[in-house]
Amino acid sequence: MLDRTSAWQGEYILEADDITKAFPGVVALAGVQLRIRPGTVHALMGENGAGKSTLMKIIAGIQKPDAGEIRLRGQPVELDSPLDALEQGIAMIHQELALMNPMTVAENVWIRREPRNRLGLIDHARMNQMTRDLFARLNIQLDPAATVSELTVAEKQMVEIAKAVSYNSDVLIMDEPTSALTEREVEHLFAIIRDLKARGIGIVYITHKMNELFEIADEFTVFRDGKYVGTHASSDVTRDDIIRMMVGREITEMFPKIDCEIGETVLELRNLTLPGVFHDVSFTLRRGEILGLAGLVGSKRSNVAEAIFGVKPAASGEILIDGKPVRIASPAAAMGHGIAFLTEDRKETGCFLILDCLENIQSALITRSHVKAGMVQERQVRRLAEEMAAKLRIKTPSLHETVENLSGGNQQKLLIARWLLTKPRILILDEPTRGIDVGAKAEIHRLITGLAAEGVAVLMISSELPEILGMSDRIVVMHEGHVSGELARAEADQMRIMDLAAR
Amino acid sequence: MNATSQTTATPTGSPYRLPAELNILLVLAGICLTFEILGWIMQGQSFLGNWQRLSIMILQVSVVGIIAIGVTQVIISGGIDLSSGSIVGATAMISMSLAQAAGYERAIYPELTGLPVVVPLLVGLLFGLICGIINGALIAYTKIPPFIATLGMMVTARGFAKWYTKGQPISFPTDSFAAIGKGMMPVFIFLAVALIFHVALKYTRYGKFTYAIGANPQAARVSGINVERQLVKIYAIAGLLSALAGIVVAARGLTAQAGMGTMYELDAIAMAVIGGVSLTGGRGSILGTMIGMVIFGVIISGFTFLRLDAYYQEMIKGVIIVAAVVADVYRQKKRKKA
Numbered sequence: 058m059l060d061r062t063s064a065w066q067g068e069y070i071l072e073a074d075d076i077t078k079a080f081p082g083v084v085a086l087a088g089v090q091l092r093i094r095p096g097t098v099h100a101l102m103g104e105n106g107a108g109k110s111t112l113m114k115i116i117a118g119i120q121k122p123d124a125g126e127i128r129l130r131g132q133p134v135e136l137d138s139p140l141d142a143l144e145q146g147i148a149m150i151h152q153e154l155a156l157m158n159p160m161t162v163a164e165n166v167w168i169r170r171e172p173r174n175r176l177g178l179i180d181h182a183r184m185n186q187m188t189r190d191l192f193a194r195l196n197i198q199l200d201p202a203a204t205v206s207e208l209t210v211a212e213k214q215m216v217e218i219a220k221a222v223s224y225n226s227d228v229l230i231m232d233e234p235t236s237a238l239t240e241r242e243v244e245h246l247f248a249i250i251r252d253l254k255a256r257g258i259g260i261v262y263i264t265h266k267m268n269e270l271f272e273i274a275d276e277f278t279v280f281r282d283g284k285y286v287g288t289h290a291s292s293d294v295t296r297d298d299i300i301r302m303m304v305g306r307e308i309t310e311m312f313p314k315i316d317c318e319i320g321e322t323v324l325e326l327r328n329l330t331l332p333g334v335f336h337d338v339s340f341t342l343r344r345g346e347i348l349g350l351a352g353l354v355g356s357k358r359s360n361v362a363e364a365i366f367g368v369k370p371a372a373s374g375e376i377l378i379d380g381k382p383v384r385i386a387s388p389a390a391a392m393g394h395g396i397a398f399l400t401e402d403r404k405e406t407g408c409f410l411i412l413d414c415l416e417n418i419q420s421a422l423i424t425r426s427h428v429k430a431g432m433v434q435e436r437q438v439r440r441l442a443e444e445m446a447a448k449l450r451i452k453t454p455s456l457h458e459t460v461e462n463l464s465g466g467n468q469q470k471l472l473i474a475r476w477l478l479t480k481p482r483i484l485i486l487d488e489p490t491r492g493i494d495v496g497a498k499a500e501i502h503r504l505i506t507g508l509a510a511e512g513v514a515v516l517m518i519s520s521e522l523p524e525i526l527g528m529s530d531r532i533v534v535m536h537e538g539h540v541s542g543e544l545a546r547a548e549a550d551q552m553r554i555m556d557l558a559a560r
Numbered sequence: 561m562n563a564t565s566q567t568t569a570t571p572t573g574s575p576y577r578l579p580a581e582l583n584i585l586l587v588l589a590g591i592c593l594t595f596e597i598l599g600w601i602m603q604g605q606s607f608l609g610n611w612q613r614l615s616i617m618i619l620q621v622s623v624v625g626i627i628a629i630g631v632t633q634v635i636i637s638g639g640i641d642l643s644s645g646s647i648v649g650a651t652a653m654i655s656m657s658l659a660q661a662a663g664y665e666r667a668i669y670p671e672l673t674g675l676p677v678v679v680p681l682l683v684g685l686l687f688g689l690i691c692g693i694i695n696g697a698l699i700a701y702t703k704i705p706p707f708i709a710t711l712g713m714m715v716t717a718r719g720f721a722k723w724y725t726k727g728q729p730i731s732f733p734t735d736s737f738a739a740i741g742k743g744m745m746p747v748f749i750f751l752a753v754a755l756i757f758h759v760a761l762k763y764t765r766y767g768k769f770t771y772a773i774g775a776n777p778q779a780a781r782v783s784g785i786n787v788e789r790q791l792v793k794i795y796a797i798a799g800l801l802s803a804l805a806g807i808v809v810a811a812r813g814l815t816a817q818a819g820m821g822t823m824y825e826l827d828a829i830a831m832a833v834i835g836g837v838s839l840t841g842g843r844g845s846i847l848g849t850m851i852g853m854v855i856f857g858v859i860i861s862g863f864t865f866l867r868l869d870a871y872y873q874e875m876i877k878g879v880i881i882v883a884a885v886v887a888d889v890y891r892q893k894k895r896k897k898a
Binding site: 428431 | 760763764765766768771772775776778779780781782783784785786842843
């Protein structure tokens with residue numbers, strides 16, 4: 058298999074040209090390109106949703122492009138499955154590691170290719186020896202017979218890398234490989250990467266971390282909103298240049314921000330900490346204010362929201378409501394303080410997809426009121442739900458329609474309706490307009506500003522910078538579980554936010 | 561798409577939809593018709609036109625039907641209960657031991673004979689309730705799968721029933737205890753239980769929470785529902801209803817044996833599944849389970865009517881259970897594509 062590489066003499070080991078990929082409602086990639094030289098580390102940069110992960114899935118054979126061409130060692134290839142890509146020389150190390158935890162290190166590396174003895178049974182001794190040889194080449198100190206579930210995240214990553222190398226891959230894709238590593242582990246990883254480079258392997262490296270880019274990458278390509286922005290050598294540019302390339306997004310949508318009176322502080326966090334997740338998070342939220350919470354993937358913004366709402370409470374620190382410290386151990390307790398929480402993933406943690414609209418709208422309300430002697434006051438609840446559905450312009454044939462038949466925008470409005478019925482004073486919105494069409498988006502934006510004008514304190518998490526900039530009175534930026542800065546509406550722009558979000 | 565082109569919701573649109581139970585009702589009608597036709601061909605008589613046969617049939621399935629009402633709620637919440645049959649056996653023993661007629665010299669508790677009927681009744685129900693609470697608490701707070709928690713209870717409760725008298729049956733209940741199982745009483749008890757929990761599932765907060773947890777436990781939790789407490793309630797009710805079934809069985813048979821109720825849990829699950837209760841949770845109704853129960857009864861009584869071997873009954877029962885689950889999986893696939 059090694060002959061593959063030596064026989065071929067070209068400038069790029071992997072070329073992806075004019076790759077286009079659309080999902081229902083969104084164009085994830087619009088004619089992007091990526092060219093990897095052998096023996097280099099090529100960083101792929103971009104905001105959340107820029108299309109990096111989609112392109113990597115295409116190159117690794119997980120998804121198929123709608124249009125475009127992929128050439129490996131100069132030859133056009135069709136990648137039908139991850140296995141196909143692997144056999145042709147492209148290996149991917151996933152953000153969520155894809156190892157089989159109950160099995161040993163050696164079994165994981167050689168799965169499907171186990172050495173056999175004369176009886177056709179697996180030769181464990183030889184398999185372990187093969188693993189030891191492989192690890193020696195990569196300078197990895199791990200016991201081949203160890204069970205994977207007992208390894209640290211860093212060690213698991215080493216196993217994945219060794220597995221990729223064992224396939225003699227020409228191209229190795231690493232998606233945020235350092236996100237769970239300590240500094241020393243990162244150093245070890247970089248040493249291995251340099252060694253792989255020296256062997257002529259082309260490495261595609263996705264990262265949000267600027268300093269890593271300058272330390273390990275030779276070249277980088279920037280995507281923005283599914284479009285190709287440019288490719289440069291990392292020695293030719295500064296950090297600011299890259300940020301400018303990443304954020305130059307135009308603000309085309311309308312954000313009908315109404316300036317309204319901002320009142321007293323209703324929610325305050327003091328050094329909220331959940332070890333290993335977020336640390337010393339402090340900020341305040343006032344009546345009538347929309348506070349934007351910005352950050353990249355892995356900044357743990359949603360975890361902070363979950364702590365405030367009691368889904369997964371913090372271990373230390375204080376939450377104050379109206380200046381008084383409170384203990385919020387469950388969502389029910391949070392609701393008791395007038396907090397509502399629209400979760401990030403409407404299918405996973407929001408909707409009851411197989412139940413009807415009415416059941417979905419009333420679920421939070423009836424935990425607190427409109428129940429007499431155990432019986433739900435159907436008529437009143439139905440009237441409230443109908444009024445709210447009309448007010449939010451939820452499009453459904455009837456409140457008896459099953460929610461899985463509704464569009465994403467209408468599902469989202471339904472969940473907002475659920476929370477508005479509880480008359481919250483503090484409304485936490487996690488990605489309130491993710492994956493919904495422009496019309497519904499504008500309606501939800503109008504609704505949010507309207508609520509703020511009525512005196513609701515809104516905490517809005519969003520990965521879309523234009524949304525954050527257009528809607529927020531104030532912006533708190535998080536980076537890897539820490540608050541990295543706070544910006545007033547007047548001083549905030551995309552450059553400043555990115556500067557705080559990407560370190 | 562701009563905002564102004566969207567029409568406002570018309571939530572009052574069609575207030576009445578065809579109930580999901582209609583499909584199962586059609587299956588029941590089809591099965592009845594088949595037996596009716598086969599009856600005329602093979603036996604020269606009507607299957608349905610025999611009131612006595614129908615009442616015996618309903619009586620036969622009513623006891624398991626009581627259990628199925630509880631199991632329905634467990635399955636809607638996304639769980640399963642394997643302990644029902646064993647709780648029937650254990651409760652039968654306990655309540656019968658406190659229901660023995662005065663003056664019976666070989667009574668289990670000679671000094672506790674001739675007690676008023678409420679004593680064995682309440683003690684039996686309390687026993688089932690406790691078993692159910694243990695099931696629910698294990699599932700809710702230790703997060704072990706319902707299959708394992710209730711499997712443990714199944715084995716333990718059966719062991720308890722055998723240990724209670726070292727395998728000896730208990731007999732000679734008071735007349736008032738025996739009255740619980742006399743005549744059509746089991747059917748009336750079943751109907752009362754079914755009505756109560758039909759209302760509970762449809763119109764109370766308890767019911768709404770049960771469906772919500774089965775449909776999406778994470779969303780239920782974020783909605784402020786105390787998922788753990790709700791699960792304990794659901795399994796407690798299932799335990800209580802199993803105990804009630806145990807009391808009825810013992811009262812009807814005038815005797816209690818440690819092996820009573822064996823396999824009832826599976827029959828109850830089968831009734832619910834045939835009645836359209838989805839094993840993935842969130843879907844189903846008491847009405848559906850009642851129809852499932854009748855289908856179950858019709859098949860057994862139909863086979864007896866056609867003088868077919870009892871072994872065929874078992875085999876067909878197995879086929880029908882699997883067919884019902886396959887139908888459920890198929891329905892869900894179709895929904896997803898739509």
